[in-house]
Amino acid sequence: KAGVTQTPRYLIKTRGQQVTLSCSPISGHRSVSWYQQTPGQGLQFLFEYFSETQRNKGNFPGRFSGRQFSNSRSEMNVSTLELGDSALYLCASSFSGTNYEQYFGPGTRLTVT
Amino acid sequence: GQQVMQIPQYQHVQEGEDFTTYCNSSTTLSNIQWYKQRPGGHPVFLIQLVKSGEVKKQKRLTFQFGEAKKNSSLHITATQTTDVGTYFCAGRIIIQGAQKLVFGQGTRLTINP
Numbered sequence: 001k002a003g004v005t006q007t008p009r010y011l012i013k014t015r016g017q018q019v020t021l022s023c024s025p026i027s028g029h030r031s032v033s034w035y036q037q038t039p040g041q042g043l044q045f046l047f048e049y050f051s052e053t054q055r056n057k058g059n060f061p062g063r064f065s066g067r068q069f070s071n072s073r074s075e076m077n078v079s080t081l082e083l084g085d086s087a088l089y090l091c092a093s094s095f096s097g098t099n100y101e102q103y104f105g106p107g108t109r110l111t112v113t
Numbered sequence: 114g115q116q117v118m119q120i121p122q123y124q125h126v127q128e129g130e131d132f133t134t135y136c137n138s139s140t141t142l143s144n145i146q147w148y149k150q151r152p153g154g155h156p157v158f159l160i161q162l163v164k165s166g167e168v169k170k171q172k173r174l175t176f177q178f179g180e181a182k183k184n185s186s187l188h189i190t191a192t193q194t195t196d197v198g199t200y201f202c203a204g205r206i207i208i209q210g211a212q213k214l215v216f217g218q219g220t221r222l223t224i225n226p
Contacts, residue, residue, distance in 0.1 A: 035216075043156070043201060043216035056211060090155060098214040099144070099205065104155040 002027065004093050004105035012111045018079040021108045025072050025093030031055075032074040033098055034066060037088040037107070046089075048098055049074055055097070078110075086112045116140070117204045119217030127225050132189040134220035136202035143205040143212060145178060145185045150219070151198040159187075194224050 005024045013019050025032050033056075034046040045058040049068035066076045072093075078085055088109050092102035118137045126132055136145065144163045148156035160169055162178035162185060169176045175188045185204075189196055199219040206215050 033214075042218040043203075045214060045216070056213060058213070092156075099212070101158045101161065102146075103158065104148075106155050 004091060004103050006089075006091055006105040006108050008108060009106065010109045010111075012113060013081050014113055015081055015083060017081050018077065019081060019110060021076045021078075021089055021091075021110075023074045023076070023091030023093075023105060025074070025091075026103055029093035029095055029103070030072055031094045031097045031100075032068055032072065033092045033094075033102065034074070034076050035090045035092065036060075037090055038086075043090070046076065050097060081112045083112050086110060116206055116208075117142075117202065117215045117217045119202055119220055121220055122218060123221050123223075125223045125225065126192055128194060129191050132192050132196070132222055134187050134200050134202075134222075136185045136187075136204065136217050138183050138204050138206065138215075140206055141182050142185075143182075143207070145205070146203040146214070147176060147185075147187055148201045148203065149198050150201065154198075156201060189222075192222070192224055194226050197222060197224050 007022045031050045033048040036044045047066050048056040052068045063079045068074045088107045090104050090107045092104045094100045094102045146161045147159040150156045160176050165182050166180045167178040173190045177186045199221045201219045202217040203214050
């Protein structure tokens, strides 16, 4: 089975811009979760989608949003980028949710200048 | 604040020595997962513990879940250079009526060959 894929792998943006990240889960997995990883804060949960519905949400501002498509692919959007948004954004897929084994993708390294 | 505390933050050992990382929560965990992230890589699922007092072994790795389901540990016997990486615990906690997976800050293990 192909693993979780994320595109793009690296991104450089300027403050104030917006960005869209994409995640394709493992075939058959219906749950996709997004995490932000930074050296200072560790792994922070952003949100989880299951069957196109947001099932769970972390404590991030409304600038962070996401969606899931009928083929389980997911996108994450960050609007009005701030310097503090620089991080590794990881998506993880699982068969039915975070209560089960999650498979992480390689991540998208976002740098905001 | 951080609801799942993991210690130590860093650990450096000589190859062949044992290593232990601890995960503590002030509230009861429904279950706990452990992940390993190699330098430059993404988290990889190791195991999930669900039952009070559960102990699971994977070769040189021993995972324990406390009787009160508020703490967990990962012990590696006779470390090898392939064990290098950051080990994360992730506990499932009920926050504001919703179950959320909260990651510890991770323990970064380095090994002197």
